[in-house]
Amino acid sequence: MRTDHWLRLAREALAFLLAATCPGCDHPGTLLCAECRMLFAPRPQRLTTPQGLPVHAALVYEGVVARSIRRLKEDGATMLARPLGAAMEDILDEVASGAVIVPVPTSRAAFRRRGYRVPELLVRRAAQRSQRMLVAARRTGDQRGLGRDARARNVAGSMRARRTLPRDARVVIVDDVLTTGATLDEAARALRAAGLQPICAVTLAATPRHLGASEVTVST
């Protein structure tokens, strides 16, 4: 058996153990306790990427929310996709009507590790459909721990859009967490290069450092 498979089995076993406690506060015997679930109530923020793409984020990436998203992404806790995805439902209904929802692509390595694509799963749990129109054109390094400029350099030219939509089709890009916006800017660039029209992005959450940062406008 390859190491990937063993890693996946270990993660599944870990997810099983973690699933026996609330992911927010470790209260035993429940998936997500009522108190923590209340923290998934949308706190919509309107932000802008460095290249000017409007972003609607449903939650603030901190505390219980951040912990739950990490468990969904890194510990295989896919059952969290439903309550988290629900937080994006109203925003997607509002901004994506008449547009095509396109998730940010999941790298091959991340898909092998997790067995699912987080942005796509969230869209599905938010009762919407997405089209996998963006693909990774090359490998990128881990974005974690990189500053704003390094992130932008790391992802520049890393995506490619498969044009299966009419030219000028309106597209809403979806991702899980907004950090610097470099990934969303690269997604928008790739879509425009394929003749499509990215109108905005929706993310499940935005890191709090975005709030009040000079390159970002916030209106809640």
Ligand SMILES: [Zn+2]
């Ligand atoms: Zn809890």
